Amino acid sequence: MAGAQPTLQDVMSELGVISGQLTSVENKLQCLDKMDQRMAVLEKDMQTLWLALEDRGKTVDERVSKLEHSAEGADIAAVHISSRIDDRERERDSLREDLTYMKSQSMRNNLIFTGVPEVESESPDTTESILRKHLTDALKIERETVASIKFEKVHRSPGEQTRGRARSLIAKFAFFKDKKSVRREWKQLTGTNCNVFEQFPPEVVAKRRKLLPKMKEARSNGKRSWISYDTLYVDGRPVRD
Known part of the structure; x- marks a missing residue:
């Protein structure tokens, strides 16, 4: 009936509904408390981990x-x-x-002679005699001058003697001036199978060999060039690598 007052039963029913809602709220609050506790534990663990990471x-x-x-x-x-x-x-x-x-x-006082005939079982005295004859016949040096030249040692280059092939002859002059005067006559050997040149250590020989093309190039360009020891000179000036 419209406008009728609620009965006791109605009130009790509404109170039951309200009680159920309150119970639901309490349950949710309990859940929140548990979550807060878990968050507190997690926060503590995070702080511990952070401190460990800082130490690390x-x-x-x-x-x-x-x-x-x-x-x-x-x-x-x-x-x-x-x-x-x-x-x-x-x-x-x-x-x-x-x-x-x-x-x-x-x-310094050594000269190497190539193409000088070699006899079988050649002794040092024979080698020196052959050289003196070579100086007279091939280099056109006067006999009196050749006879006055003194040698400290005259010998063939190391190695076995080969038939038909003469080993180089190495002469150590007692005086540098004699070695120099003999060396000056090298042009007398032009067109022959003989040659004469100064003796140098292998290291210097290697350097001189590398400089030969440059010396020839300079000469082909009309310049005066020569090699002294291990240095190339062009028009009187040393050429540095």
Whole structure:
């Protein structure tokens, strides 16, 4: 009936509904409390993990710093070692140059003759006699002059004697002026199978061989050029590599 007052039963029914809703709310609040507790535990765990990560990061930074210092030290050591190696290489090259120079000085009075006939079982005295005859016949040096020349040693180049092929003849003059005067007569051998040239250490010979094409090129261009020891001269000026 419209406008009728609610009965006790109606009120009790509404209270039951309200009670159910309150129970539902309480249940949800309990769930929220549990979530808060779990969040608190999770937050604590995160904080612990973060502190551990910070400690680990500090340890890593320290190790990296030590490695950087070690690397810097290694770089310095490497530079020092490299410098020492360079010094040793310069010393080695200097010693080699000194040794080559000493060899050259020991050969200063030497001349090598090629194409000089060789007899079987040639003795040192025979070798010297053959050389003196060669100086007179091939290089056109007067007999009196040849007779006055003194040799410290005259010998054939090392190796087995081969039939039909004469080994080079190496002469060590007692005086440089005699060696120089004989060397000046090299043009007398032009057109023959003989030759005469100065003796140098293998290192110097290799350098001179490399300079020959440049010397020939300079001469083809009308320039005066020659090789002295291990240096090429063009129009009186040394040519550096």
